[in-house]
Amino acid sequence: MIDNSGAPLLAVRDLHVTFEDGPTALRALAGLSFELQAGEFVAVLGPSGSGKSTLLRTLAGLLPPTRGQVTFNGQAVKGPAEGVGYVFQNANLMPWRSVKANVALPLEIEGLPAGESEAITAELIELVGLQGFEETLPRDLSGGMAQRVAIARALAYDPALLLLDEPFGALDAITRERMGLELLRIWEARRKTVLMITHDIPEALMLADRVLVFSERPARITLELAVSLPRPRRDEVRYTVEFATLARRLREAIR
Amino acid sequence: MKADNTGRRGRQKQGQWLWPLLSILLGVGLWYGLIGLFQIQPFILPAPHTVWQRLVTTLATGMLQRHAWVTLQEVLAGLALGGSAAMLVGYALAKSRWLERFLAPYVVASQAVPTVAIAPLLVIWFGPGLLSKVLVCALIVFFPILINTLLGVRGVPEDLRDLLRSLHASRFQTFWLLELPAALPALLGGLRIGATLAVIGAVVGEFVGADRGLGYLINIGRGQYDVALVFVAVFALVVMALGLYGTVALLERSWLGWQRRTE
Numbered sequence: 001m002i003d004n005s006g007a008p009l010l011a012v013r014d015l016h017v018t019f020e021d022g023p024t025a026l027r028a029l030a031g032l033s034f035e036l037q038a039g040e041f042v043a044v045l046g047p048s049g050s051g052k053s054t055l056l057r058t059l060a061g062l063l064p065p066t067r068g069q070v071t072f073n074g075q076a077v078k079g080p081a082e083g084v085g086y087v088f089q090n091a092n093l094m095p096w097r098s099v100k101a102n103v104a105l106p107l108e109i110e111g112l113p114a115g116e117s118e119a120i121t122a123e124l125i126e127l128v129g130l131q132g133f134e135e136t137l138p139r140d141l142s143g144g145m146a147q148r149v150a151i152a153r154a155l156a157y158d159p160a161l162l163l164l165d166e167p168f169g170a171l172d173a174i175t176r177e178r179m180g181l182e183l184l185r186i187w188e189a190r191r192k193t194v195l196m197i198t199h200d201i202p203e204a205l206m207l208a209d210r211v212l213v214f215s216e217r218p219a220r221i222t223l224e225l226a227v228s229l230p231r232p233r234r235d236e237v238r239y240t241v242e243f244a245t246l247a248r249r250l251r252e253a254i255r
Numbered sequence: 256m257k258a259d260n261t262g263r264r265g266r267q268k269q270g271q272w273l274w275p276l277l278s279i280l281l282g283v284g285l286w287y288g289l290i291g292l293f294q295i296q297p298f299i300l301p302a303p304h305t306v307w308q309r310l311v312t313t314l315a316t317g318m319l320q321r322h323a324w325v326t327l328q329e330v331l332a333g334l335a336l337g338g339s340a341a342m343l344v345g346y347a348l349a350k351s352r353w354l355e356r357f358l359a360p361y362v363v364a365s366q367a368v369p370t371v372a373i374a375p376l377l378v379i380w381f382g383p384g385l386l387s388k389v390l391v392c393a394l395i396v397f398f399p400i401l402i403n404t405l406l407g408v409r410g411v412p413e414d415l416r417d418l419l420r421s422l423h424a425s426r427f428q429t430f431w432l433l434e435l436p437a438a439l440p441a442l443l444g445g446l447r448i449g450a451t452l453a454v455i456g457a458v459v460g461e462f463v464g465a466d467r468g469l470g471y472l473i474n475i476g477r478g479q480y481d482v483a484l485v486f487v488a489v490f491a492l493v494v495m496a497l498g499l500y501g502t503v504a505l506l507e508r509s510w511l512g513w514q515r516r517t518e
Contacts, residue, residue, distance in 0.1 A: 088414050092418055
């Protein structure tokens with residue numbers, strides 16, 4: 001095996017995305033550069049409409065960059081990237097499929113034998129704490145439960161990188177905090193590389209190793225903050241001086 | 256608590272049958288009243304029991320079944336032909352803006368031309384047999400099913416398309432796992448409209464030129480002042496249209512359970 005511990009899992013170089021919208025061009029991203037090491041949890045923080053979703057879509061290979069390059073696993077991303085799990089802002093479940101069938105979708109597309117798929121699905125449903133809801137349809141799930149299904153689905157084919165697009169943005173504050181801790185637990189269990197978009201400062205600090213602060217459109221990185229809070233993090237960390245200091249730095253950078 | 260619940264539901268079920276039954280009884284009563292009040296001749300408006308007797312005799316001789324079967328065949332074949340053509344074209348149009356623009360004049364024209372008006376043409380071209388009726392049915396159901404297919408496939412959520420793209424789904428997988436189930440409500444909606452339209456199409460075709468079918472039976476009844484026979488044929492058509500409508504509604508019930516809201 002080649003030792004590539006020094007090479008980043010994901011590298012973004014001078015990324016530009018411009019939408020040609022009639023005579024006016026909308027510049028969403030203007031010259032972004034950053035790297036993600038394997039196993040890292042990085043949060044992207046920024047005002048809404050700052051092109052964060054555009055960034056994720058580009059990283060997932062769903063949107064071609066206007067200029068610059070995205071390298072994933074040492075290869076340039078052209079078209080939908082292999083080994084990337086994507087969690088959308090809304091849970092984005094298929095309403096005609098049960099919880100179980102929604103989680104199994106990636107495995108079904110991959111063409112995995114039913115028995116194997118069954119075992120992985122059961123394990124993931126347990127991981128996100130939805131035992132007993134296997135046959136439930138999305139219409140009967142709360143927002144938080146639906147987002148758990150979406151996370152389980154994104155983990156189904158064991159991606160190296162997980163892209164989360166404000167996964168808890170539509171949830172109420174209490175459910176949101178609970179889901180953040182839940183995600184932390186899942187991340188500690190699975191140790192995926194995660195890039196998560198959020199506009200919630202405490203959420204970013206609770207979860208991430210590093211926070212990238214985006215400016216208004218066109219997005220640039222205005223601050224890169226290492227979160228030195230010790231792991232494993234539990235809810236109490238919110239009330240430490242260190243947490244408050246970091247939160248303040250982020251708040252000032254966003255302004 | 257529980258007993259009270261079932262009791263209420265039981266009463267509701269009773270009410271479900273009670274009101275339509277009352278309304279039908281009232282209708283029959285009005286029918287008799289009209290005939291008595293205005294002294295209407297039986298060859299203009301026969302009494303309900305005359306129609307009933309005619310129904311019994313046409314059933315006993317097998318005449319009604321024979322003609323109804325012909326019409327049903329036309330309807331089903333027309334629905335299958337027109338429906339599948341409409342779904343194929345609708346899907347293609349939904350997938351390609353270019354094709355939609357290219358074919359738009361024909362699609363719009365197919366809606367603008369009254370099918371009733373071109374039924375004679377079809378009978379001239381394809382003869383008085385089954386085929387011309389099937390084509391009239393197919394034409395009449397084509398447009399509503401096409402539009403529903405188009406809207407159904409266009410309405411597939413963009414985020415779900417992105418999801419399948421990120422999962423490297425093949426074209427067929429995208430169709431089978433996403434587009435078909437997502438568009439199914441619209442497809443069945445189109446089929447429901449088409450089912451009743453197809454019955455109209457078959458009768459129109461039979462009016463223009465045929466030697467069998469319920470539309471033919473109506474023509475015969477008219478020619479012989481056998482108004483009771485006309486009523487019997489119309490009644491059979493209503494039953495047929497309702498049966499088809501009900502069949503699609505049943506399919507919707509069993510396939511689209513995920514859409515139903517829980518209370």
